[in-house]
Amino acid sequence: MTTTRPTPPAPARLALRRVLASQAMLTAGTLLVVMALFTALFPGKFATLYNIQTLMVDYSGIVLLGVGLTFIMTSARFDLSVGAVLVFSCVLGTKAMGALGGADGGWGAVLIGLAVCLGTGLLAGLVNGFLIVKARVPSIIVTLGTLSVAQGAAYVLTGGVDLYAVPKVMLDHIGQGKVLGLPVPIVVAALAVAIGSFVLSQTRFGQYTCATGSNAEAARRAGINIDRVAITLYLISGAGAGLAGFMSLARYGSTTLAAHQNDNLTALLGVVLGGTSLFGGTGTVVGTAVGVFIPGVLSNGLVMMQVLPYWQYIIVGIVLIAVVYIDLVKRRGRTEGG
Amino acid sequence: MSAPPLLETRGITKRYGHVEALRGADFTVYPGEVVALLGDNGAGKSTLVKAITGTIQPDEGQILFEGQPVQMTSPLDARTLGIETVFQDLALVPDMDPSGNLFLGREILRPGLLGRLGMLDRRAMHERTVEAFTRLGVNIQDAQAKVIGMSGGQRQGVAVARAMVWASKMVLMDEPTAALGVVQSRHVNDLILRVRDQGVAVVLVSHNMQHVFEVADRIEVLRLGKRVAARRKADTSIEEVVADMTGLSVTGAA
Numbered sequence: 388m389t390t391t392r393p394t395p396p397a398p399a400r401l402a403l404r405r406v407l408a409s410q411a412m413l414t415a416g417t418l419l420v421v422m423a424l425f426t427a428l429f430p431g432k433f434a435t436l437y438n439i440q441t442l443m444v445d446y447s448g449i450v451l452l453g454v455g456l457t458f459i460m461t462s463a464r465f466d467l468s469v470g471a472v473l474v475f476s477c478v479l480g481t482k483a484m485g486a487l488g489g490a491d492g493g494w495g496a497v498l499i500g501l502a503v504c505l506g507t508g509l510l511a512g513l514v515n516g517f518l519i520v521k522a523r524v525p526s527i528i529v530t531l532g533t534l535s536v537a538q539g540a541a542y543v544l545t546g547g548v549d550l551y552a553v554p555k556v557m558l559d560h561i562g563q564g565k566v567l568g569l570p571v572p573i574v575v576a577a578l579a580v581a582i583g584s585f586v587l588s589q590t591r592f593g594q595y596t597c598a599t600g601s602n603a604e605a606a607r608r609a610g611i612n613i614d615r616v617a618i619t620l621y622l623i624s625g626a627g628a629g630l631a632g633f634m635s636l637a638r639y640g641s642t643t644l645a646a647h648q649n650d651n652l653t654a655l656l657g658v659v660l661g662g663t664s665l666f667g668g669t670g671t672v673v674g675t676a677v678g679v680f681i682p683g684v685l686s687n688g689l690v691m692m693q694v695l696p697y698w699q700y701i702i703v704g705i706v707l708i709a710v711v712y713i714d715l716v717k718r719r720g721r722t723e724g725g
Numbered sequence: 726m727s728a729p730p731l732l733e734t735r736g737i738t739k740r741y742g743h744v745e746a747l748r749g750a751d752f753t754v755y756p757g758e759v760v761a762l763l764g765d766n767g768a769g770k771s772t773l774v775k776a777i778t779g780t781i782q783p784d785e786g787q788i789l790f791e792g793q794p795v796q797m798t799s800p801l802d803a804r805t806l807g808i809e810t811v812f813q814d815l816a817l818v819p820d821m822d823p824s825g826n827l828f829l830g831r832e833i834l835r836p837g838l839l840g841r842l843g844m845l846d847r848r849a850m851h852e853r854t855v856e857a858f859t860r861l862g863v864n865i866q867d868a869q870a871k872v873i874g875m876s877g878g879q880r881q882g883v884a885v886a887r888a889m890v891w892a893s894k895m896v897l898m899d900e901p902t903a904a905l906g907v908v909q910s911r912h913v914n915d916l917i918l919r920v921r922d923q924g925v926a927v928v929l930v931s932h933n934m935q936h937v938f939e940v941a942d943r944i945e946v947l948r949l950g951k952r953v954a955a956r957r958k959a960d961t962s963i964e965e966v967v968a969d970m971t972g973l974s975v976t977g978a979a
Contacts, residue, residue, distance in 0.1 A: 589844050590842065
């Protein structure tokens with residue numbers, strides 16, 4: 388970035404120190420250490436372009452959920468519904484594309500499918516946001532409810548049997564496609580991270596997101612329409628889930644009814660590992676993108692160590708509680724020291 | 726005071742169910758003065774403050790600003806008139822730095838396309854914050870540190886500076902020294918006088934008689950939802966004001 392005005396040196400150095408001391412850097416460091424460990428343990432197996440790329444593609448959907456969740460959690464709320472909304476949007480998207488030619492459908496069908504997936508996510512976000520803001524039901528309960536509704540609806544509409552009516556062009560050019568040599572799912576996730584990061588850290592809306600999470604009453608008195616901010620946040624989170632649903636269809640060619648049950652939890656862990664406080668007020672999207680890969684790398688490495696991959700769920704659960712505990716202790720220290 | 730009042734409330738009444746918090750309260754603020762609004766607990770001070778800042782709507786009565794009747798339907802109306810409030814809880818966002826707090830809800834955006842995308846001009850906000858701190862003598866070493874790590878006095882400084890930066894006519898301070906030590910309270914006094922010296926009126930709501938007598942030019946007293954006294958500090962004493970507040974004779978007030 389070039390600017391004409393000179394940067395005062397002291398604040399710049401302080402800002403740099405702050406970045407280096409941040410949770411996101413700690414997470415990135417942890418990730419590098421774990422990756423170095425697996426590279427040493429499995430030379431020529433872990434640190435291959437193919438393995439890393441597959442890993443990134445596998446976790447690109449969770450990154451999309453994580454971007455939305457970062458916004459929600461920065462505003463001191465939860466969204467437990469994104470995993471179920473992802474599957475529900477897969478179902479509606481496949482139904483729409485199935486009616487437009489199924490596997491033989493063209494780009495028109497794909498675009499409609501994308502619109503239906505995004506629309507489903509936005510609708511779910513609107514319902515979540517509206518109930519949280521207007522009915523004043525706590526977000527954890529509202530989204531637990533919509534999780535159940537979306538999951539139930541997905542099973543009711545399919546009878547519990549996966550649908551496969553995904554256009555071949557979508558599988559070939561999006562799920563398996565490449566842009567500039569990079570798999571499309573990675574590019575989509577990277578774009579989402581870039582845009583999300585810009586909005587949360589550089590814009591007025593990002594500022595309002597932090598303010599509502601840190602002290603909602605102060606934000607309200609400052610003239611911020613905190614209800615509108617909250618609904619917009621759930622729309623963002625819902626859109627992320629819808630887009631993740633579309634990308635999942637493109638990759639697997641199936642509604643994958645049973646495959647995303649842990650996505651929500653994994654995304655949540657990524658958000659928390661990435662330095663977003665569970666108590667709101669601070670969050671970074673880039674941190675989330677890094678944080679999401681810690682459970683990813685762990686499960687990848689566990690498979691190579693020929694440990695049952697199910698161990699990752701046990702590890703994820705324990706790490707989640709530990710990270711939140713550390714965040715809590717840090718917060719307590721800061722407020723009492725003031 | 727011969728100048729016409731800056732703000733005047735006339736016969737403000739506010740009922741909460743059977744309770745009459747204000748029963749025809751009058752209150753006057755002259756331009757560029759420090760006026761203390763005193764009253765015992767339950768006298769109606771905070772209700773009157775809320776009416777002036779647009780947080781609540783009175784059932785009866787009138788608010789005149791610069792001689793014109795005004796409707797205060799939200800805190801934004803008060804702001805538009807150049808009235809800022811330092812709330813008792815300070816209403817700061819702890820996870821933001823001082824400039825984020827100073828400009829909360831009134832952010833400066835980048836010029837051009839980036840600004841239209843909602844991008845903040847952090848440098849401009851930071852520079853204006855540092856400039857305001859210097860002008861007001863608010864001592865904060867690291868203006869990019871989060872408020873959460875600051876002392877009570879520093880937080881007070883940030884909240885007062887925010888009100889100062891935006892208030893063109895009047896600053897309302899609700900119990901500004903309630904949570905502060907002696908040294909910090911003295912510093913708030915300095916701030917109040919500096920604000921007044923820039924021609925902005927200060928309304929000081931306080932219990933702290935010592936504090937009021939140090940900085941106020943005038944004192945108005947509420948009792949049971951009505952104004953019972955309006956005195957110039959030079960012509961009164963703590964005993965007399967306490968008597969006004971309690972309704973007891975001077976000898977009975979201790």
